[in-house]
Structure formats: structure tokens, C-alpha cells
Amino acid sequence: xxxxxxxxxxxxxxxxxxxxxxxxxxxxxxxxxxxxxxxxxxxxxxxxxxxxxxxxxxxxxxxxxxxxxxxxxxxxxxxxxxxxxxxxxxxxxxxxxxxxxxxxxxxxxxxxxxxxxxxxxxxxxxxxxxxxxxxxxxxxxxxxxxxxxxxxxxxxxxxxxxxxxxxxxxxxxxxxxxxxxxxxxxxxxxxxxxxxxxxxxxxxxxxxxxxxxxxxxxxxxxxxxxxxxxxxxxxxxxxxxxxxxxxxxxxxxxxxxxxxxxxxxxxxxxxxxxxxxxxxxxxxxxxxxxxxxxxxxxxxxxxxxxxxxxxxxxxxxxxxxxxxxxxxxxxxxxxxxxxxxxxxxxxxxxxxxxxxxxxxxxxxxxxxxxxxxxxxxxxxxxxxxxxxxxxxxxxxxxxxxxxxxx
Numbered sequence: 456x457x458x459x460x461x462x463x464x465x466x467x468x469x470x471x472x473x474x475x476x477x478x479x480x481x482x483x484x485x486x487x488x489x490x491x492x493x494x495x496x497x498x499x500x501x502x503x504x505x506x507x508x509x510x511x512x513x514x515x516x517x518x519x520x521x522x523x524x525x526x527x528x529x530x531x532x533x534x535x536x537x538x539x540x541x542x543x544x545x546x547x548x549x550x551x552x553x554x555x556x557x558x559x560x561x562x563x564x565x566x567x568x569x570x571x572x573x574x575x576x577x578x579x580x581x582x583x584x585x586x587x588x589x590x591x592x593x594x595x596x597x598x599x600x601x602x603x604x605x606x607x608x609x610x611x612x613x614x615x616x617x618x619x620x621x622x623x624x625x626x627x628x629x630x631x632x633x634x635x636x637x638x639x640x641x642x643x644x645x646x647x648x649x650x651x652x653x654x655x656x657x658x659x660x661x662x663x664x665x666x667x668x669x670x671x672x673x674x675x676x677x678x679x680x681x682x683x684x685x686x687x688x689x690x691x692x693x694x695x696x697x698x699x700x701x702x703x704x705x706x707x708x709x710x711x712x713x714x715x716x717x718x719x720x721x722x723x724x725x726x727x728x729x730x731x732x733x734x735x736x737x738x739x740x741x742x743x744x745x746x747x748x749x750x751x752x753x754x755x756x757x758x759x760x761x762x763x764x765x766x767x768x769x770x771x772x773x774x775x776x777x778x779x780x781x782x783x784x785x786x787x788x789x790x791x792x793x794x795x796x797x798x799x800x801x802x803x804x805x806x807x808x809x810x811x812x813x814x815x816x817x818x819x820x821x822x823x824x825x826x827x828x829x830x831x832x833x834x835x836x837x838x839x840x841x842x843x844x845x846x847x848x849x850x851x852x853x854x855x856x857x858x859x860x861x
């Protein structure tokens with residue numbers, strides 16, 4: 456009986472050893488190892504209910520000196536109906552304020568050369584050295600740091616009906632969605648009105664059409680951030696697998712309201728690299744794989760290409776908002792807090808890259824060698840205890856027999 460119960464106990468302990476070997480635990484490690492030349496992706500989905508798509512510009516810049524102005528690749532602008540009509544997406548058609556149907560077809564394309572109105576012709580003009588379309592003239596003005604307006608007095612824009620088309624969209628809203636790939640260094644991206652250009656080494660925007668508007672109350676930068684994440688958007692099955700370690704993006708579902716056209720929102724973001732590494736992978740091989748293919752994978756898959764490992768980012772954020780008209784916060788009980796009267800209306804995101812990296816990895820609590828050692832130790836201990844019990848029972852029964860014989 457003792458031998459049977461002992462064997463059952465040993466079997467149970469061996470099962471526990473087996474479970475510890477088969478069971479996969481999730482470990483979180485942190486280490487510091489900055490890498491040079493890395494890239495990362497920024498994915499956003501933000502609604503601006505009181506600014507039409509034509510007036511919004513997305514610019515990206517970083518401390519390395521790289522600038523992406525008027526980003527369009529990888530980013531879509533979705534026209535929204537006016538707020539009074541529910542801000543629902545308008546039937547998706549290409550919004551072209553410079554319709555090709557209205558180009559100068561009546562003129563000989565070989566001989567016609569539109570004026571650039573004292574500005575240098577843009578390098579991407581349809582015809583070298585000429586401004587044959589309204590867009591060419593706008594590009595020429597931007598390259599010369601000139602404000603453009605509605606195109607009054609510009610023959611190309613009046614022919615294309617640029618001003619009328621712009622006014623027809625004034626009450627609309629806009630949703631900007633998509634992603635951009637940037638250097639993994641300190642930088643910022645912002646969504647502001649008007650075309651951007653450099654003036655005396657300063658980044659400025661043409662705000663003429665934003666402030667000079669027939670819309671009652673003007674345009675405002677009230678906005679809702681539906682999504683903002685750094686790195687790939689993970690599939691549901693991946694998020695479920697790492698559910699205990701998934702870090703929500705803190706700016707998702709953030710809404711801000713203002714009635715002041717001259718208002719500025721700033722978000723200061725601290726980005727932390729994060730890896731999710733399954734069994735069979737290590738930190739170096741995961742990082743090397745994604746770095747090697749970062750220029751080959753399409754936008755949206757950088758950091759997650761279905762190989763099993765995931766290289767993404769978490770972030771924390773603080774925010775600040777202010778009116779560009781200056782003044783103080785006396786209404787909030789802080790009259791000592793003063794605001795400057797300069798700046799650009801819009802939504803600005805300044806991001807800083809942490810040198811730390813968080814690694815979430817799958818691991819077995821026991822190695823196979825440890826598993827075998829544990830089994831041997833359990834069996835040896837069980838036999839030793841069984842022998843001691845058997846010896847005690849035998850000695851006790853022997854003494855009882857001798858007492859009865861007396």
C-alpha cells in the first residue's frame with residue numbers, strides 16, 4: 456500500500472515537472488542599446504470637422520535635418536460633410552481643385568507658356584519654365600515664400616475656377632489617415648493650414664485662406680484622434696496572444712474642442728522601442744531581420760512582416776494647448792501664466808526617442824536538461840522516502856510480533 460501511494464505521489468510530481476517544461480511563460484526585460492540609422496512608422500487617423508481637406512497640410516521634420524513637407528504618399532484625406540450634417544464621409548471621389556478638364560485646351564500646348572507672375576517656375580511644372588496650371592503657380596509662389604490666396608488675378612486659377620471650388624468646400628471637414636516612415640530620431644510632425652515653405656530658415660505656412668474665410672466663426676482646429684501609434688498596427692490574433700503585455704495607445708479616442716481659429720495644440724510624446732519575441736527567437740536575430748528588410752517591406756508592415764517577431768513602440772504623452780492671441784489664464788485662476796502671441800494654428804506632435812527598449816519574450820520556465828534533472832531528483836527522493844517508510848513499518852511490525860509472543 457505504501458509503495459502504491461508513493462508511486463502515485465511521484466507520478467503527480469513528475470506531471471508537475473512536465474507542465475513546467477511544456478508551459479510557456481512571458482518575460483519582460485528592459486535594456487539600453489541605441490542603434491543608428493533605424494526607421495520607424497507613424498500611423499494616424501485624425502478628424503478635423505471644421506477644416507476642409509484643401510487647407511490641411513501634413514509636414515514631418517527631425518533633428519537630422521530631413522523634412523517631408525506636404526506629405527501625400529501613404530496618407531489619405533477623406534472629405535467629411537459639414538458638422539450640421541453629421542460630419543459623415545462624402546462619397547469618395549478625387550478632390551481635384553485644379554481640374555484637368557479646365558486646363559487651357561483651347562491653346563496650343565506646344566506654344567502656350569503660362570506666366571508664373573514674377574516667381575521662378577517650379578521644377579515639377581508640366582512644361583519646363585512655364586506655369587500652365589493653377590497648381591504650377593501655387594508651387595511657384597510657395598518656392599518664393601509668397602502668400603497665394605484664392606488666385607484672384609491669376610489667369611490659370613480663374614480659368615480653372617480654383618476660388619469657387621475652394622469656397623464650395625469651406626464648410627466641410629476632413630479626416631487624415633495613413634502612415635509615414637521617418638528616421639528614428641527626435642522630430643515632430645504637425646497638421647496645420649496652408650501650404651508650407653521655408654522663409655529665412657524658418658518653417659512657415661500660408662495662412663491667408665485659413666483666416667480669410669466666408670464661414671461664420673471661421674475654421675477651427677477642434678479634432679478627434681481616432682488612432683495614433685508608432686510602429687505597425689498589430690492583428691487581433693497577435694494582440695490576443697500578448698494581451699497581458701499589450702500597451703494601449705494613450706492618445707486613441709482623444710477629442711479636443713475650441714471655437715478660436717487661432718489655437719494651437721501640442722502633444723509631447725516619449726517613444727519606447729518594444730519587441731515581442733516568440734519561442735525560437737532571440738533579441739539580436741529579431742532586430743537584425745527587421746533592420747535588413749526595412750527598406751523593402753511596404754508601408755504599414757515595418758516591424759511586423761509575419762515572421763513571428765514584432766518590433767514596435769509604446770509611448771507616453773503630455774499635452775499643452777494655448778490661444779495664439781496671447782494673454783493669460785486668469786479665467787482658470789492662474790493669471791501669472793502668460794502666453795505668447797506667436798505661432799501657427801494646428802495640431803503638433805513632438806516625439807522623443809527613449810534609449811531604453813522593452814523586450815517581451817516567450818520562454819520555458821525549465822529547459823529540457825533541467826526537466827530531466829528534476830525528474831531524476833523527484834524519483835530519487837521518492838524512493839528514499841519510500842524506503843524509509845517501508846523500513847519503519849517493517850521495524851514496527853517486527854516489534855509488535857515479539858511483544859505478542861511474550
